[in-house]
Amino acid sequence: PTGPPAAATPRVPRVSKATGAGDTRDTALPFLAAYRTDEGQPWVLPVVRKVEQMIANDASLNHEYLPILGLPEFRANASRIALGDDSPAIKENRIGSVQSLGGTGALRIGAEFLRRWYNGNNNTATPVYISSPSWENHNSVFVDAGFKDIRTYHYWDAAKRGLDLHGLLDDMEKAPEFSIFILHACAHNPTGTDPTPDEWKQIAAVMKRRFLFPFFDSAYQGFASGSLDKDAWAVRYFVSEGFELFCAQSFSKNFGLYNERVGNLTVVGKDADNVQRVLSQMEKIVRTTWSNPPSQGARIVATTLASPQLFAEWKDNVKTMADRVLLMRSELRSRLESLGTPGTWNHITEQIGMFSFTGLNPKQVEYMIKEKHIYLMASGRINMCGLTTKNLDYVAKSIHEAVTKIQ
Numbered sequence: 051p052t053g054p055p056a057a058a059t060p061r062v063p064r065v066s067k068a069t070g071a072g073d074t075r076d077t078a079l080p081f082l083a084a085y086r087t088d089e090g091q092p093w094v095l096p097v098v099r100k101v102e103q104m105i106a107n108d109a110s111l112n113h114e115y116l117p118i119l120g121l122p123e124f125r126a127n128a129s130r131i132a133l134g135d136d137s138p139a140i141k142e143n144r145i146g147s148v149q150s151l152g153g154t155g156a157l158r159i160g161a162e163f164l165r166r167w168y169n170g171n172n173n174t175a176t177p178v179y180i181s182s183p184s185w186e187n188h189n190s191v192f193v194d195a196g197f198k199d200i201r202t203y204h205y206w207d208a209a210k211r212g213l214d215l216h217g218l219l220d221d222m223e224k225a226p227e228f229s230i231f232i233l234h235a236c237a238h239n240p241t242g243t244d245p246t247p248d249e250w251k252q253i254a255a256v257m258k259r260r261f262l263f264p265f266f267d268s269a270y271q272g273f274a275s276g277s278l279d280k281d282a283w284a285v286r287y288f289v290s291e292g293f294e295l296f297c298a299q300s301f302s303k304n305f306g307l308y309n310e311r312v313g314n315l316t317v318v319g320k321d322a323d324n325v326q327r328v329l330s331q332m333e334k335i336v337r338t339t340w341s342n343p344p345s346q347g348a349r350i351v352a353t354t355l356a357s358p359q360l361f362a363e364w365k366d367n368v369k370t371m372a373d374r375v376l377l378m379r380s381e382l383r384s385r386l387e388s389l390g391t392p393g394t395w396n397h398i399t400e401q402i403g404m405f406s407f408t409g410l411n412p413k414q415v416e417y418m419i420k421e422k423h424i425y426l427m428a429s430g431r432i433n434m435c436g437l438t439t440k441n442l443d444y445v446a447k448s449i450h451e452a453v454t455k456i457q
Contacts (some may be wrong), residue, residue, distance in 0.1 A: 072390035083239070083404055084308060085273075085371050086435040095306045095367040097336070097360055101353050105346070117341050118333050120149020120314075126349040127355035128314035132268060132282055132297050139289050139318045146325040148315040148332050149343045153300030154187060156315035160265060160296040162335045163328065168263070169228055174198045177229040179221070181205035185239045188232050198426050203231070206241050211397040211409050213243050219256055227261045235297065236269035236281040237403025240431045244274075244402055250284045252292050266297040274403045275305045276372035278365065280352055293317050303352050303367050305405070310347025336370070373406060378437040385446035392453050406432055414452040422448040 057333060070169045087093050105111060119125065125147040130140065146229055150156040165173050174196050180188045182202035189200055203225075204217025222231070231252075245253060257264060265287075271281045285297050301312040315332075319325035336342070354360045376399075383398040410418070410430035418424045424431045424445060437445060 051191055056295050083269075083302060083303070083433070084435070085375075085404070086438075088096070088374065088438045088440075089440060090436075091100065093306060093371070095364070097354055097363045097367050098305060098307070098350055100363075101350050101360065101435045104353065105349055111349075113345075116149070116345050116348070118336050118342050119147075119329065120343045121345060121348040121352055123356060124312075124352035125149055125175075125314060127352055128299055128301070129316040131271065131278055131355060132285055132299055132314075132316050134279070134282065134286050137286065139288060143322045144319050144325055146317045146319070146329045148153060148317070148329070148336060149348055150298075150315055151315035151340060151343065152302060152311040152313040153267065154191065154313070155311070155340070156265065156298035156313040156358075157188070157191045157265075158333055158401060159197065159335055159339070160298060160315050161192050161197070162339075164230060164265075164296075165196045165330055166335075167328075167331055168230070177201050177226055179203045179225060179229055181218075181234065181238070183240055184232070184234075185267075192232075201225075205238070206407065207408075208242065211407065212396075212400070213249065215245070215249055215252070219252060222253070222256045222260060222262060225260060225262060228263065229260075230263045230265055231257065233264055233266050233284070235266045235271065235285050236283075237270035237274035237405075239269065239403070240302055240405045240427075240429070241407045242401030242403050242405045243397075243407070245284070247283060247287070250287055254288055254293070258291060258293070260285045264293055264295045266295065267298040268297055269304055270403050272365065272368040273301070273372055273375075276369040276376070278368075280450070289318055294324075294439070301347070304371075305347075305351060305354075305364075307347045307350065310345035310350070311344070375434045378434045378442070379406070381442050382434075382437060382446055385442060387433060389446065391446075391450040404433055404435060406434055408449065410449065410452060411456075414456045417452045417456045418448055422451070424448050 085093060115401035129145055129147045133140055133145065148156070148159055150159055170178060175198055177199045178192045178197045179201050180203070182205055185315045192200055204214045207214035236244055266285050268282070268285060272278045274281045288295055295318050297316040299314040299316060300306045305312065317325055317328050319328060379399045379401070383395045386395045393409065397409065401407070408430040412428050415426055415428055415430055418426060
C-alpha cells in the first residue's frame with residue numbers, strides 16, 4: 051500500500067454499540083501540529099475566507115517580487131502583535147523584522163545570523179541550549195546552521211508532570227556567558243507546560259545576569275489561551291527588561307495558513323542603527339536562501355491585522371479554536387477523574403496549547419495502541435485536537451484501562 055501510515059492520519063473511532071470496543075477502523079490522536087474541528091476536519095478561518103475574496107477582487111494587486119525582507123506592512127504588523135502596541139522597543143525604533151517561510155524559516159534565518167555574527171564572525175562553538183524535551187526541528191535547524199555545541203536544559207519534570215524550574219534555572223546558572231537559549235513563548239511543544247509570569251521573571255533575571263541570549267519561538271500566539279496579550283507576555287516582559295532578542299513567529303496555527311508558510315522574525319536591538327546593521331546581514335542570508343518570500347499568505351495576515359474590524363473578527367476566530375482545545379482538556383480530565391483513574395490529572399488542564407504530555411508510560415502507550423487502537427507517541431504525548439465529543443468517552447475509558455492494568 052502507498053501513503054502515510056494510519057497513525058499519522060486523524061480519524062474518528064467507530065465504536066461497537068455492543069462491546070464499546072473499537073473495530074477495524076483505527077483511532078489516531080494526530081501527531082501533526084494542525085488544528086481540527088470537532089468533526090476531525092481542517093478549518094479555514096471565516097476571516098481568512100473573507101480576506102482571500104478581498105484580495106482576489108483587488109485589481110490593483112500583481113505578482114511582482116516582494117522586497118527581499120518581505121512585505122513591509124506584514125512585517126510591521128506581525129512584530130506589533132508580538133511586542134504590543136505600547137512596546138518601548140517599537141516606540142524607540144529599535145526593532146526590525148524579516149518575513150520568512152513559516153516559523154521554521156524564521157528560526158533558520160536567525161540561526162544563520164547568530165552563527166555568523168553573534169559574537170564575532172564565527173560562532174560555531176557558541177553553546178545553543180534547547181529544552182528537554184523540545185520540538186525536534188529546533189535541534190536540526192541549529193545543527194544545519196553550523197552550530198557544533200547543542201545542549202539541553204532541564205524543562206519537564208515527569209514525576210510531578212510539570213515544569214522543572216529548579217533544574218532549568220540551575221542549567222542557566224551553569225551555562226557559559228553569551229550562550230543562546232531557545233525559549234518557547236507559549237504552549238511549549240511538546241509538553242504543553244509553560245512557566246508562570248513569576249517563573250518567567252526568575253528566568254529573565256538569571257539570563258540577564260549571565261548574559262544569555264533569548265531566542266523565542268512563538269508558534270501559538272492567541273491559539274494557546276485565546277488571548278494574544280497573554281500568550282505574548284514572556285516576550286514582552288523580556289523586552290521591557292532591556293534584552294536584545296529574536297522572536298520567530300508562525301502564522302500557520304493562529305491563521306490556519308499551514309500551506310502558505312507565513313512567518314516572521316522579529317529583531318529587538320539596543321538601538322536603531324544596530325537593528326539596521328542586523329537586517330543588512332539578514333538580507334544577504336535571505337538572498338541566498340529563498341531570494342524573496344511569497345506574497346499571498348503575507349497579504350492575508352497584513353490585511354487582517356491592519357483593519358480594526360478584521361482584526362477583531364480574527365481574534366474571535368482564534369478564540370474559537372483555543373476554546374475548543376481548552377474544552378477538550380477539561381472534558382478529558384473530568385472523565386478520567388469521574389472514572390477514578392489512578393493518579394492525578396490536573397496537569398491535563400494546567401498544560402496549554404495543542405499538545406499534552408498525558409503521563410502515560412511506554413508500556414501503557416503500547417497497550418493503547420495494540421489493545422484499544424488509539425495511536426499516540428511513545429512519550430505519551432497527544433494532540434488535543436484529535437479529541438472530539440464523539441471519541442472522548444472511548445479515549446478516557448481506554449486511558450483508564452491502560453493505567454489500571456499496566457504499571
